[in-house]
Amino acid sequence: MAKKGILLVNLGTPDSPSTADVRKYLDEFLMDGRVIDVNPVLRTFLVKGIIVPFRAPKSAKLYKAIWDDKTGSPLKHYSILQQQALQQRLGDDYMVELAMRYQSPSIESALTRLKEALVSEIQVIALFPQYASASTGSVHEKVMRIVKDWQTVPNITFTNSFHDNELMIETFADNAARHQPETYDHILFSFHGLPQRQLRKCDHTGNYCLKVDGCCNTLNDTNKFCYSAQSFDTARLIAEKMNLPKEKYTVCFQSRLGNDPWVKPYTSDIIKQMAEEGKKRLLVLCPAFVADCLETVFEVTTEYGDEFKELGGEHVQLVESLNDSPKWIDALEKMVLEG
């Protein structure tokens, strides 16, 4: 019997923390028209002329700080563990491949392996809980661009988002519980940021996102594909699971790039506000990521940790991501079995 193919795709990471490899990674990532969504001439000028030359040496230092001698990039390491654990769970009727949207292993190589194994169908799971054109949308576009040249295109399904997946929500809550949240002054749900322009572009009505007061603080039929609305909803569900009252947590957005306005509130502003309010200990969950990576390990623990201490705070504690927690693998298994 033909196997069913599963393609797990995460964002990607440099092949090594050398400046040359980080430059190559940033170049491929930021030249994606769904990431830096301006016209191609301006994008080429901004990315190749300004952002990459200045950012690559700085980012290489950050990657060196999180690079493990044996396992390399945390993002790739945990992604491999997730793929292996899911393959083991699903058994021989399935073939689970891992790809990265940028750098390696490439989506093209993973799809070729599935094609050569003559899988009966392919389920693509972009490993981003909340939908954004710059993440999930880009993975789906890339897959479609590759298979359009195949003579035989098998049945392919795409998982658009899984921001409210129950087992995923439980895993984040379980991970937080191990840190005794009651011993912290406040809990932050810090999501990866996105330019505001990209939220507006995903609003098919053109008059809701960032136009109506509190537009995306709750999820509804109009904003159900909005990255910000899905993020607020993920945070609400984890908070409910943790029995957190509303006043005990704040949703915020980290990792800005460039000078355009990004989704608010910014994590850096909230860190400052927390210090001004005399809060000393912060517990931070990052539910936009299914694996620990530069944005969690370095940005939250080191950058925000140092910033908070300089402002009078005492400690910023990161809650580890889903990584290879058995319950998260249960969640992936269920996504596959329920199609």
Ligand SMILES: C=CC1=C(C)c2cc3[nH]c(cc4nc(cc5[nH]c(cc1n2)c(C)c5CCC(=O)O)C(CCC(=O)O)=C4C)c(C)c3C=C
């Ligand atoms: C959670 C999903 C992600 C979205 C949406 C996203 C959008 C987005 N990102 C940038 C710029 C950068 N992101 C970087 C790292 C990074 N981003 C994500 C996920 C999303 N990005 C992950 C998982 C990572 C970590 C990768 C790793 O190797 O650990 C970086 C590189 C790091 C750095 O140089 O600081 C950049 C740059 C933009 C512009 C954007 C939306 C427009």
Ligand SMILES: [Fe+2]
């Ligand atoms: Fe990013």
Ligand SMILES: [Fe+2]
């Ligand atoms: Fe929105």
